[in-house]
Amino acid sequence: MHNLTPAAIRLIDFYDDGEHARHFRFQLMNPDPGVSSSVTAVRNDWMQAKTGQFFMLCLPAVGEAPFTFTELPDQQGYFRALVRKMGQVTSALFQLKAGQILGARGPYGEGWPMDQVINKSILVVGGGCGLAPLVGVVNQLVAQKNYTQMMVVYGARSRQARMLTPERRQWQQAIPVLNAIEDGDLEPGQHEFSGTPVDLLPMVLSQFHQGPEVVLLAGPQAMMFAAAKHLVTSGVPEQGIYLSIERRMHCGVRTCGHCYLKDKYICSDGPTFRWDVLQAYIPQSP
Ligand SMILES: Cc1cc2nc3c(=O)[nH]c(=O)nc-3n(C[C@H](O)[C@H](O)[C@H](O)COP(=O)(O)OP(=O)(O)OC[C@H]3O[C@@H](n4cnc5c(N)ncnc54)[C@H](O)[C@@H]3O)c2cc1C
Known part of the structure; x- marks a missing residue:
């Protein structure tokens, strides 16, 4: 069974990058001390993400959408994605402010060989x-x-x-x-x-x-x-x-x-x- 529960991520910062597009930096939130081993396993999966893979970005009460990493998660859990504003999820993302919490699940798919x-x-x-x-x-x-x-x-x-x-x-x-x-x-x-x-x-x-x-x-x-x-x-x-x-x-x-x-x-x-x-x-x- 796949775990479809999103991990909590924080929007750290962003800048406009081209027309209707923004480059976002997120951080996987640290699990609390004593957190269950399944949360730690999810974090380990993120640390092993490969270039070319993607993740599902989850905006509570709005929906989910897939995006590729422009920068893979580092040891502190920071990662980046370039997002073009298209519809529901991406428009809601563009409304967020630095510091706000959202969700992500993945990484998914086959990366570049x-x-x-x-x-x-x-x-x-x-x-x-x-x-x-x-x-x-x-x-x-x-x-x-x-x-x-x-x-x-x-x-x-x-x-x-x-x-x-x-x-x-x-x-x-x-x-x-x-x-x-x-x-x-x-x-x-x-x-x-x-x-x-x-x-x-x-x-x-x-x-x-x-x-x-x-x-x-x-x-x-x-x-x-x-x-x-x-x-x-x-x-x-x-x-x-x-x-x-x-x-x-x-x-x-x-x-x-x-x-x-x-x-x-x-x-x-x-x-x-x-x-x-x-x-x-x-x-x-x-
Ligand atoms: C594996 C993968 C990786 C992706 N990586 C990126 C990325 O790094 N950066 C990025 O900006 N986008 C990426 N996309 C596209 C991104 O997922 C869509 O733009 C996003 O789902 C739109 O969500 P929305 O809710 O804002 O739009 P919606 O409200 O769902 O749709 C708005 C409009 O966009 C059209 N649309 C939405 N998604 C797609 C799609 N996949 N193909 C064609 N038309 C579509 C809809 O038909 C509709 O007309 C990726 C897609 C996939 C499948």
Whole structure:
């Protein structure tokens, strides 16, 4: 049986990050001394969260919604998530003040397959809020320098819509970070290009000494699928391409069936999938 009782978390602080989006920092609240061992076990699960996994954020009397970690829980229980305001849960979250208590359960799902990623030539492609699940993996790879070559491509509809600017600026000091701005309103000197991440791929691929061995994709499904197809056509092995998929989900623990896809559940078999595996599950336009 899964324990669906949320752990108490405190909203520590936040800042606006792009249009209708905020980067939030939370802290798992310390269990009281003498608290039951099940509470300690929940905390241990959080401490072992992996990049690419997600959690359910629980707002009492409002509802729950899934979000990926942009920063995994540290020893003090602090973690971060970038949230775009969409509807009920996220609007209620944006009303909260620092210090308020809410709930979270997880971590859930399969994270990025780090054993397949490290010490390879790596291309990371994120679109909009979809860069969020990639932040942890890029931070880790850049900090530990365990790649042979690495590039990040980030796509946004407009300059105003760009998210995770401090993170992208920091990565830029170690690796090339190219920004695709769809409306073509470019900021001089900021490594910006007009178009979508898919438009940039031919140029990006030509910068790799031997082509990327691993590609991590997250963002709008149409962008990810177009990018994956272009990459395969350009010679990148299907088995090296991984995507993070979003679906409406409720329980997060393969029970409610909302994210069921043939014999897979996005919540627990995903949200990260290898491209050759995923293709068999999602109908695609030609
Ligand atoms: C595994 C996973 C990880 C996610 N990580 C993040 C993250 O890091 N940051 C972030 O901002 N968002 C993330 N999302 C999306 C986020 O969960 C939804 O935006 C959130 O559930 C909206 O809740 P709400 O109650 O505010 O909106 P609702 O009131 O439920 O919906 C408002 C509108 O948004 C649409 N909508 C809601 N959820 C989705 C969805 N998953 N796909 C398409 N349309 C949707 C609804 O159809 C409706 O039109 C993630 C989703 C999944 C499945």
